[in-house]
Amino acid sequence: MVQPARMKRATRAVRIGESRCGLGVFARRRFITGDSIAEIRGKVIADPEYWSAYCIDLGGGAVLEPAAPFRFINHSCQPNCELVDYTRWDDATGAIRHMTRVRAIAPINSGHELTIDYAWPSTCAIPCLCGSERCRGWIVAEASLRELLESIKTN
Numbered sequence: 001m002v003q004p005a006r007m008k009r010a011t012r013a014v015r016i017g018e019s020r021c022g023l024g025v026f027a028r029r030r031f032i033t034g035d036s037i038a039e040i041r042g043k044v045i046a047d048p049e050y051w052s053a054y055c056i057d058l059g060g061g062a063v064l065e066p067a068a069p070f071r072f073i074n075h076s077c078q079p080n081c082e083l084v085d086y087t088r089w090d091d092a093t094g095a096i097r098h099m100t101r102v103r104a105i106a107p108i109n110s111g112h113e114l115t116i117d118y119a120w121p122s123t124c125a126i127p128c129l130c131g132s133e134r135c136r137g138w139i140v141a142e143a144s145l146r147e148l149l150e151s152i153k154t155n
């Protein structure tokens, strides 16, 4: 569940807006490379069979189903953000807490869209409309692109 104080902090950094493909996440201020922008809040689902267009693989058969605003972060083959996983001891619960944060990997001006590389496996690939100079043509992990193109050729 999203805590109001944290939600306020996240929405001060970003806003949801109209993007080239539906909704997207936009910077409300300037970020420099390396800035930790906000934590992605959401629901951890420990089911290896679970899938949604928004979920983030946490490894070990668990996924994070992100809440707004980062539920709407779009893919780019030339992204300006990355997701960083880390764990922290939570004094309140007395347990280790898993967190995923959005970090800037390039300077982002206020009003610009935040994007990440979805890096999907070739079995989940769909055509990419990101429009970046380095667009791979498919939303797929860079390492899986050759495998995807080979499978298209043989089918």
Ligand SMILES: [Zn+2]
Pocket: 076, 077, 078, 128, 129, 130, 131, 132, 134, 135, 136, 137, 138
């Ligand atoms: Zn692309």
